[in-house]
Amino acid sequence: MADVTNEAFEGATAVLIAGGGPTGLTLACELAVRGIPVRVLDQRGGPHRESRGKGLNADSLEVFGRLGVEERLSAIGARGLVLRKYFDGAHINDTPTDAGLLIGQWQVEEVLRERLAGLGVRVEYEAGLAGFVQDETGVKARLADGRSIRAAYLAGCDGGHSTTRELLGIPFEGHTEEKPTMVVGDVRAPGLSRDHWHQWYTSDGGGIMLCPMPGTDTFQLQASPETDGRGEPLPPTQEGFQRLFDRHAGMEGIRLTEATWLSDWRVNVRRAARMRDGRVFLAGDAAHVHPIAGGLGMNTGIRDAAALGRTLAAALADPVAAAEPGGALDAYEAERLPAAEALLADTTERHRRVLAAVREPGRGTEAGLD
Incomplete structure (x- = not known):
């Protein structure tokens, strides 16, 4: 130039x-x-x-x-990231995608x-x-x-x-x-495969996703917010991330640790x-x-x-x-x-x-x- x-x-x-x-x-x-x-x-x-x-x-x-x-x-x-799709806890398919550089x-x-x-x-x-x-x-x-x-x-x-x-x-x-649509964060998930972007969805429209971030041992987490007894979204916490994972993924033995970024996102x-x-x-x-x-x-x-x-x-x-x-x-x-x-x-x-x-x-x- x-x-x-x-x-x-x-x-x-x-x-x-x-x-x-x-x-x-x-x-x-x-x-x-x-x-x-x-x-x-x-x-x-x-x-x-x-x-x-x-x-x-x-x-x-x-x-x-x-x-x-x-x-x-x-x-x-x-x-060449592969999206691994689950629905109501069951593995449905793996979808290759080439959407650029992760x-x-x-x-x-x-x-x-x-x-x-x-x-x-x-x-x-x-x-x-x-x-x-x-x-x-x-x-x-x-x-x-x-x-x-x-x-x-x-x-x-x-x-x-x-x-x-x-x-x-x-x-x-x-x-x-007015209300957040999603909670997001960076977490570790020892024992979870890093070969896929895991996407668990449920028939009620909720879900959680864990995307392995290259060059790190962390995943980016995106999930439907937890709600309180009145249906109001709860702020993101590591404990809340674990509850969301257990609810949507149902994978025993996977514990989410070291949440270094916790945030929420709204439209x-x-x-x-x-x-x-x-x-x-x-x-x-x-x-x-x-x-x-x-x-x-x-x-x-x-x-x-x-x-x-x-x-x-x-x-x-x-x-x-x-x-x-x-x-x-x-x-x-x-x-x-x-x-x-x-x-x-x-x-x-x-x-x-x-x-x-x-x-x-x-x-x-x-x-x-x-």
């Missing part, structure tokens, strides 16, 4: 990125390989080791090929951080965005610890609860279901009303959240980052042309806002298909890949 040379930003920050997840890290790599000065801020205390989004599709791998990390990711992840989100982030470090950029943790002002020449960001940073552009890659989006006052249009279908405000942009979950069916979340954020990287590189190379109507600064939203709208509709339909499929013996998450 050709370097962008801009004397005005030599030794300074051209692009400030809020958020050190897959979207922010991909954008940082896209810019750094072009020689663009970039800083990455993250409000967390440090990196996580949670599986979260767990797959990369062909589009993401193409992006990572350009960035020089595809081989490293492929060496960590796995392909890999934990934390592993993707680790590889991208290593690539960034090789380019002289390190994620700055405990650096939460508290506010910013922008003018015709740049953005001045204020951090939670009182520091300030000036940059030409700011990219909000800071997740579904984006501080950047909230500070801009951009509506997050759509809906969120959330929202997108930002716009993805740009002057010199500030939104990407990834900060701009859109949607059902998980099809595994498109992390992958769509990576596509956003690639598009935003092109936009910002062009804007820094020729600021005057980029600012013209229909120029590079307009191109990002023109490309990615319709993509986000289509994504919400697509994943909502995929989610509907999966919910119907799991009530049929021998069917499961592959219904969301069709």
